[in-house]
Amino acid sequence: MNYCPHCGQAVELTVPPGDHLPRHVCRGCGAVHYQNPKIVAGCVPEYEGRILLCRRAIEPRLGYWTIPAGFMENGETLQDAARRESVEEAMADVEIGSLLAVIDVLHAHQVHVMFRARLPEPRYGAGAESLEVALYEEGDIPWNEIAFRSVDFALRRFLEDRSSGLERHHFHAIDLRRSR
Amino acid sequence: MNYCPHCGQAVELTVPPGDHLPRHVCRGCGAVHYQNPKIVAGCVPEYEGRILLCRRAIEPRLGYWTIPAGFMENGETLQDAARRESVEEAMADVEIGSLLAVIDVLHAHQVHVMFRARLPEPRYGAGAESLEVALYEEGDIPWNEIAFRSVDFALRRFLEDRSSGLERHHFHAIDLRRSR
Numbered sequence: 005m006n007y008c009p010h011c012g013q014a015v016e017l018t019v020p021p022g023d024h025l026p027r028h029v030c031r032g033c034g035a036v037h038y039q040n041p042k043i044v045a046g047c048v049p050e051y052e053g054r055i056l057l058c059r060r061a062i063e064p065r066l067g068y069w070t071i072p073a074g075f076m077e078n079g080e081t082l083q084d085a086a087r088r089e090s091v092e093e094a095m096a097d098v099e100i101g102s103l104l105a106v107i108d109v110l111h112a113h114q115v116h117v118m119f120r121a122r123l124p125e126p127r128y129g130a131g132a133e134s135l136e137v138a139l140y141e142e143g144d145i146p147w148n149e150i151a152f153r154s155v156d157f158a159l160r161r162f163l164e165d166r167s168s169g170l171e172r173h174h175f176h177a178i179d180l181r182r183s184r
Numbered sequence: 185m186n187y188c189p190h191c192g193q194a195v196e197l198t199v200p201p202g203d204h205l206p207r208h209v210c211r212g213c214g215a216v217h218y219q220n221p222k223i224v225a226g227c228v229p230e231y232e233g234r235i236l237l238c239r240r241a242i243e244p245r246l247g248y249w250t251i252p253a254g255f256m257e258n259g260e261t262l263q264d265a266a267r268r269e270s271v272e273e274a275m276a277d278v279e280i281g282s283l284l285a286v287i288d289v290l291h292a293h294q295v296h297v298m299f300r301a302r303l304p305e306p307r308y309g310a311g312a313e314s315l316e317v318a319l320y321e322e323g324d325i326p327w328n329e330i331a332f333r334s335v336d337f338a339l340r341r342f343l344e345d346r347s348s349g350l351e352r353h354h355f356h357a358i359d360l361r362r363s364r
Binding site: 005006008010011014015025028037038039041043082083103108110113115132173181 | 260
């Protein structure tokens with residue numbers, strides 16, 4: 005951030021009075037512009053034991069496989085967001101189920117919230133951000149071609165819990181920042 | 185948003201190609217500036233059955249009671265954020281426990297994530313954003329003076345679960361947008 009989104013004057017990085025972290029503060033109007041983690045919502049859609057995966061048509065990780073997931077929008081719930089992303093990326097109308105995983109992705113300033121989901125009918129297809137979409141048996145999941153660590157984590161916990169007959173939720177933190 | 189934070193040119197609200205919602209797009213550099221929900225992390229600190237509440241010294245809801253909670257920062261986990269807010273608002277060094285509530289606050293573009301927490305020692309005090317901080321027995325909680333609906337929801341679920349010997353998590357949506 006170089007300029008104030010409100011008034012267009014230059015901002016500087018400084019610790020405001022009473023605060024404890026540097027913020028972008030406008031030299032003109034004095035507005036303080038906070039930057040906070042963004043939420044990615046997604047789900048593991050299941051149809052008769054098989055899992056719906058999407059091969060990414062966009063960067064980052066173009067060509068790698070993921071579950072339907074994306075940035076939550078203002079005005080929707082986490083479940084709304086996970087359902088919408090399944091429609092957009094996999095053309096799949098899923099029923100969102102229980103909470104599966106909450107992953108703090110510290111280097112990316114993101115929190116990933118993943119749910120279990122049911123695909124009632126085997127109807128799906130490649131949305132604009134996917135090269136292909138397919139149902140995978142557990143033994144066929146392309147583990148070496150999974151796009152993101154958070155997706156790998158969510159898929160593994162999903163399968164472990166399913167084999168135990170459980171629907172737990174799992175917290176996890178991923179931090180790829182360089183050590184100082 | 186009126187100006188591009190990158191280049192300082194004017195932005196306009198328009199639907200970018202391939203998108204489905206209006207975004208702030210820079211007329212100069214073409215950057216698309218997304219606006220997404222922010223995360224508020226908090227906890228219900230418990231000491232020998234009593235609950236730690238803070239009376240707000242700041243707007244909104246100055247003078248009303250709340251649990252320690254605030255905006256999550258980049259580079260911290262949800263649990264880190266909840267713990268930090270307890271230190272800042274209640275000068276309380278808590279141990280964060282299980283997930284209690286996830287509340288989509290649709291009109292505010294926020295997601296509130298509340299945890300159970302343990303206060304190991306009865307050491308606490310009013311931080312800069314609190315007028316006073318106190319331990320409340322369940323029967324003495326000032327329900328008519330609770331600052332936010334999400335806090336009311338979290339406290340009630342906490343107490344219900346505690347009386348049942350459970351540690352469940354609860355989803356909830358609050359929407360005070362005017363109907364169109």
